[in-house]
Amino acid sequence: MKLDEGQASAIRRVCVIGAGVMGAGIAAQVANAGIPVLLLDILPKSGDDRDAIAKAAVARALKTDPAPFMSPQAAKLIETGNIEDHLARVADCDWVIEVIVERLDLKQALYHRLDAVRRPGTAISSNTSTIPLVQLVGGLPESLSRDFMITHFFNPPRYMRLLEMVTGPATDMALAARVAEFCDLSLGKTVVRANDTPGFIANRIGTYWLQHGVNAAMDQGLSVEEADAVMGRPFGIPKTGVFGLIDLVGLDLMPHINASMKASLPAGDAFLDTLREVPLLSKMIADGYTGRKGLGGFYRINREAGKIKESIGLVTGEYEPSKSTSLPAALSRSPTKLITSTDRYGQYAWSVMGATLAYAASLVPTIADDIVSVDAAMRLGFNWKQGPFELLDVLGPAVVARRLEAEGKPVPELLRTVADGTFYKVENGQTLFLGVDGRYRPVERPAGVLLLEDVKRRSEPLLRNGSAALWDVGEGVACFELTSKMNAFDEQIMKLLDKSIELVKQRYKALVIYTDATNFSAGANLGLALFACNIAAWGEIETLVSSGQRTFKALKYAPFPVVSAPGGLALGGGCEVLLHSDAIQAHAESYIGLVECGVGLVPGWGGCGEMIARWTATAGMPKGPMPAVAKVFETVSVAKVSKSAAEAKVLGFLRPADRITMNRDRLLFEARARALSLVEGYTAPTAPEFRLPGAAGRAAMNLAANSFHRQGIATDHDLVVADNLAEILSGGGADLVDVVTEKQMLALERVAFMRLLRTGATLDRIEHTLETGKPLRN
Template sequence: MTDAIKKVCVIGAGVMGAGIAAQVANAGVPVLLLDIVPKDGADRDAVAKGAVARMLKTDPAPFMSKAAAKLVETGNIEDHLDRVAECDWIVEAVVERLGIKQALYARLEQAKRPGTAVSSNTSTIPLANLTEGRSDQFRRDFLITHFFNPPRYMRLIEIVTSPATDTGVAARVSDFVDRMMGKRIVRAKDTPGFIANRIGTYWLSVAINAAMDQGLTVEEADQIGGRPMGVPKTGIFGLVDLVGIDLMPLLSKSLSATLPQGDAYFDTVRPMPLIERMIADGFTGRKGKGGFYRLDKRSDGSRQKLAIDLATGEYRPEKKPERLPGKAEKDLAALVAAPGKAGAYAWAVLGPVLAYAAGLAGEVADDIVAIDDAMKLGYNWKFGPFELIDRLGPGKLAERLRAEGRAVPQILETAGDRPFYRVEGGKRRYLTLGGDYADVVRGEGVLLLEDIKLRAEPLARNGSAALWDIGDGVVCLEFTAKMNAFDEQVIQLIQKAIPLVKGGYKALVIYNEGSNFSAGANLGLAMFAVNIAAWSEVDKLITGGQAAFKALKYAPFPVVAAPAGLALGGGCEILLHADAIQAHAETYTGLVEAGVGLVPGWGGHGEMLDRFQKTPGFPRGPMPATAKAFEMISTAKVAKSAAEAREMMILRRSDGITMNRDRLLADAKNKALALVEGYAPPEKPIFRLAGESGRVGIAGVVRDFVKKGVATPYDQVVAGRLAQVLTGGEADLVDIVTEDQLLKLERRQFMASVKDARTQARIEHMLETGKPLRN
């Protein structure tokens, strides 16, 4: 169905419109970006062109690669609106003013082809108001597609249709935003603010008001209202800084104009002189001079984090709050029951917000799953409102609301003491508005490991990894340690997986549903071994990792790696050893060991050399591959997307990229099955490397970098060790270097690095601060 949309037009080149256009281009689809003609008129396309130019400099980047920007054509709505006839979907992302949108629609109605979808990115205006006065054909072609900012990174899209919307048009758009743009669709009803912004704005207003009323500091409010509630580490005030303080009054004004009288949101609206003053003075959050938090530059050049005093409006040094009492950090029920300010503030936020969300069931969406998904994907909550209610107990929440004289939402009465979610017959089920339970349904072609775990036991498991049967003769290797880091137990399970798959299965997929695929080797365990001089244990870990990764590479069945998020160091090396990679578009990967003074230890050198040597069009000879691998590894370069990983040749041209995270496992499984028939392991590579002359050339370049201050003296030492491996050690230019010989060189240089006190200082600094040490 995705081939139905071959070109998209986005009208409105502001932050949202430009970001939507960029994500269409990231999907490999041409997009026409139009905006108004500037007043000076020197370049009539300047607004749209300027948006593209800004996005190429923005960090985090809206484009997954600079090449994607070439798919964006720019123009203006005066000269080029007739070109919407070339497009299969038109996205309107202009200013949130009904009159402006309606005037644009009147022009679009004359310019577009019948059957071409038109959608608005509005976040607050009801669909019925938008299409007022339009023809029946336009109404059939119209829907709302509410993206969240930034469009590349936020996975939620709320889709709203009307009874007049053609189901075929809606299906084409839905399929495109799912498979091509990587979004999870939440079906919202045509109500003000839809789901996420209606609940999210209410939540933030309640939380800010309660903090001010109870005399909390912003740090205390963010501590209580942050991680214990499953809210991102930014907390309440940090999140407002992130999205922009100036956005809050705009959302408030829009919701106040459209919500029905008597809505609980109106109880939160009050004068906010502090926020008004902050906005007037340019303190609009991270995009401005700062917000509730800001960084202050000291006279010595260092930076100090400041926080605003909610009572005085003056900035002061950030203060770390006292630790929360008892189990309050991890147990939601314990948090709201905690004595003092922790419990009082937690209940002041959760009580009204959960009751408000529960009261909207049936009004903003047909089921509670949509509401939970909207808040998890749109506001990065770890748990949706109904999942949070389950953690408190629906009956207990209703009882406390009733005791305080508050209205109890109907769905809480319906639930009684029953949970909103439960597992039956290996399936997750949710409570319907009618009081029955129904299966949580996934989209067609979606396969999630979390669902498989509900109905199956692992084939094998230890403390850091597990093996799962995912059907059709395919086994999944899952990493489970913190940050999915590699240790001896991961290596042991890899070795166990080889005979298991060989004995009765067809293929292996390496995949997990953590935030990150793998952060590489467990540096904490490595430093423990270093501190007690257990060098034989470190050597055993490196030798074992090399053997395990080569066992995967030469296994008698296909191995497909399916990364998402960080795949660094060893996490990158395991990708390089797979027969194929099916990467989520948001995969950030690279060989980063040099940043902590190490060299790759699990075959990364040889695999990258082999990648370059076998890539069509890459220059032949021993030095080009060596130089390219050295540049990449010595600078600890990380691809900021799967598209960039392909440009770095970590992904081959034949490797796949999946836009929607929910579809990654199914795509990887299908890729593995496609490789089964006639499968044969790869032949062992042989290398002709640059030898001593290559090392001399590399050393000269590094010396220049040190003189210029770009590299540190210890960087020069690490670079020498990398060069020793990449040029083949003592081998001469005419000598053949085998894969096994290269692994021995790699292991020797790794051990030399890890025994160096300067490397140890880098590792300790990284573990303590999360930042590299430049020694």
Template structure:
């Protein structure tokens, strides 16, 4: 393609610019972050302060300390010439056309020809941005609209102009996809592009309807949140999150740039209460509160505002939505009273608006659905929602209320927007024909495999799929991908099947998280009826299954993402190799519920740490580090950090784009097939009683400082017993089997303690650890 990107410059160190710079650095690419020049000894203080804030940001902007070191700061007057060192320049300054034009004029003089220049604008059309610029600048210019926060939001909207060099646009898009981990959606040069155009309309409709119907914010969020596949924040919680002050700004921008007959113009209105809230500093979570606030004077009480009176009161439990209506959109819309009326007032106009925009903002329904799912975290895109209700039903209801039925909705009459034909997912095009949903090269999704085939093996908690080229995929399917006896059974069956007919196995799924660990609810039930034998059977069964995977005569590659905790972490540790998504949050967290790792996690972590060149040699350093990591329930906040902590080896791979994880893991597994031999069983050199005494002293010191609770010291003592080798003769070393037996012994001692039961009960009830 001829356009490689080895260094990036970001102009503007505000929230978005700084966040974009951090994500470029997370990709391992050097980045120059510039902002305005100030008087005084440090002329780059604006950019430098932004970098300092990034280092303290929560959630973290950087994936590792190494990434933070890749950002260099400067200012527009002293350092703009260094743009010539960069292959992509991203402008992220204030949304004022005059300021952007002035900066572009200066850029023309310093950038290398052929260097990509893009704006992170969300409101200004591309054609206006390049007014007065040279033909060469126009050819190298595009819009790359990131979403906030840039590390965590997967969507990037890419807009190219009539004169943009298609090769350059393709190179930037490929970099954004493969290196920055973004899902690229090509948009037309229209106001608000896709996500903010539909999203602003949706939020405005929802806020208007809540005021008009006299609904409380709690009830509105309950109706227009989870049942619609919207994040649990709901409408008002989401506005609090992004900031109330953003709404009038987006409204002003869209009303000024959209045609007068656009449906948004008819619903755009300012609520006096919201304007007053903004004026008083109630701009949402970044301000004194918003529609919800935490009243610290009353002892951290969550309060909600009354939309009629503007007064705050303790947030109350919202109206009850029937179980069927929480899962079936048609049932939700059919509810009598305010619930059904509000659901339609939000969905009806929004879905009609999205349907009217096909061809206007994007070429197909797929782009609009992808933008809304990734830009606003919707579970289903607008056209997937229409399919769940029925296109005919939506059209009939719009018609009955005197609203125009968009041509795209009429086109779908009697059909759905999506279908699976011959194992291939297809979407309805503007031409009235179905077209295949195609994936970029290097993207393999389990949902596509599942549409085209049946599982090789399946039970209530797991399934095994053939993903081609002799590789199979083990998928967890229980809630939160929790692990239980059925998963262990399927692992055993899978190993036998792969041995006979396949080459390698990948552990992967497409849930929200890889696995939250063992099924605690099931464990608690067994503890409450004192079924100790069943608990021990589960622990031993897990050890056997995981070790059978580790020593199988074929490669096993784990592909974790999101949370990989407890038993979810242990299956990763027992795999031959790991291909982790960059956003993997991995840890052995059992001590938080009064337990210790029981499925081989102790030995596996010691082994990894003993191979770590950063730690001194000898039995104690690896054991001390493992003890610290496990006893404090440390969770890595990224795959890069997991390598620093020791959960992942330096040789394990990291994939930035979630959609590329399965293909990368499969490729890694295939590369290991030829000449593969299982690992040798380790013999551990552990520090014994002397090492245990040192660990006990450290725990007592923590307890004396109030950093460890009384039961923490008990749990830590059991952990220390395992990690130091129990009562084994240190001269002979400790075999893996002996270490596993120690895990079972100490695990079973802890489950019999009522304080562990109390911790598990609290975790299940509140999601928070009990500090007993």
């Protein structure tokens, strides 16, 4: 992967020792950044291949879903070996990451061996989550202690953004800063500095929360579904809640973490009060019910009964069909109302979250120097929407403190310090946080980080309606933000985009299209389209298609540079707006595709022509009208979506010159910089003219589709959709020697789109997708 310019680092080669799931995942993420990796493990117990363990780890990672590699090509950057034959190669590495079994004696033995072969100043770190740094470096040479640190990745390393870094009194802080910079810029991690305490930050609080959640559910007689419904979305926590998350990480991991905590935590720590023998859990592990990686866990899929989802009874220990649990609407939307409710759900919510938030407050500054680090660790390590102190501000710190006191429970000093105030506040557009000394300090962003949420705190939008907004993000650049549900394109977005183009012409140098939301855009608003079809408002639908085409072309031919900055999903219309931009600065985790065929439609806002133009201009593409068209048909007809920004380049959604940002927090800053780099001497592109393959090309594409149909891969309606797509890509009725203009391509898209929208099979697909979130194969 080619990273953005300026992301160079002093770390040019990395060694990972330990090729288990975590070690292989870390090696894969380093390779995703385009950095060569040496992956070493022990010798196998049998066989002639002494590198078999590391080789098998890479092969396994290439088959794993979700994929550790952003592209298969990244795997080629990993060199495999073993610690008996190849440890001397560490001398060529700038950072060595130890990811072996959690045994202090084995780790220290390895460190002594590494010290004999490494270059002085080579960073050595452990991925441990249970052994304190002071123990890891005990008895090691001073020169090694100076270059040693803990870098705790979260699993899976590609997708989890948190990296906890722990340094010791002897650590060379300049070296630690270089490693942190590499993790930030090249690996895309948010580096949170943790103190050298058991479990560091996220696991210390998160495991306490999980343990408390299990205990309280059993004590209060809640089912696993009820507990997860309470502990999930009402608090901005993933719907896995407590039991679903334990299934995900593995039930067998919990006893190991608990044993480590018991051995290392000081007497009187509240965590110790949660530790108890749970016979049900022990029996599940013994029987192989270790979670998703095993036969199942608290939830399982009973395939013998026809793939029925089941859950275990916490009292009976027997599996029964899982029952969906929905909280009353008022409670599901408000954590404050939920936690103060007197029903069983409210009692469970308070017993778990009240204790967890109090525990978190009691740990600062022990586990981290400030509350900002704790909140970041829980957001990024456990995917909480808000960290503990942000949640306390929602609930009211004084309210929580008074309730703890009324129940005779300890009130943490930090809760007494905040008193009737809040842990965060905004003054003059700047977010401040409460320090342990009772003084407020600004939340500092690292250089190169620009968040739209910060812009919003200190300014008003230039333009706004119910689906989008335009912001001034500084240096003469405006930012167009999508704000509709799933950022789906609708008439309101098109209207504001038209207005934004005119405003940027008059007052700004460039435009960036970006959102802080998890997903860039899920495409067009299918719900509105289905409603319009049901009332036969065909004219209104065609007007929306035409206006979308007109707006996207106005964007393309605007007299200023346009840079789109996607992250997450960029589908359908969300992909088409990228295709009409001068440049794309994509987050590495961008999932881009023209998916219209999956719902029985074709791209309608210029996507077909733009994709043909991209493939035609691709270096090495064979000459003639058919090769580029075949590439587009191959991708669009099956609604292929890239699994990363790197793969989006392979599929043609990103061009070779488009850039990739690894750290999501840096995306807007780098998109703005990219836009500014295009300003001087900018001229809008000229409209393309297409030479398309005509009737023969259409026949060839249909032949390919029919082949898939005979194999049972394509359905009857897939053939209808594919033929409409082939009609557009072949130029309609154009002859092979005819020039097809961009305007004619748009007309072909419009006609095919409206024709398909009038078919019952397409309407069935749209309705099914809206109801289930899954495609209908009809």
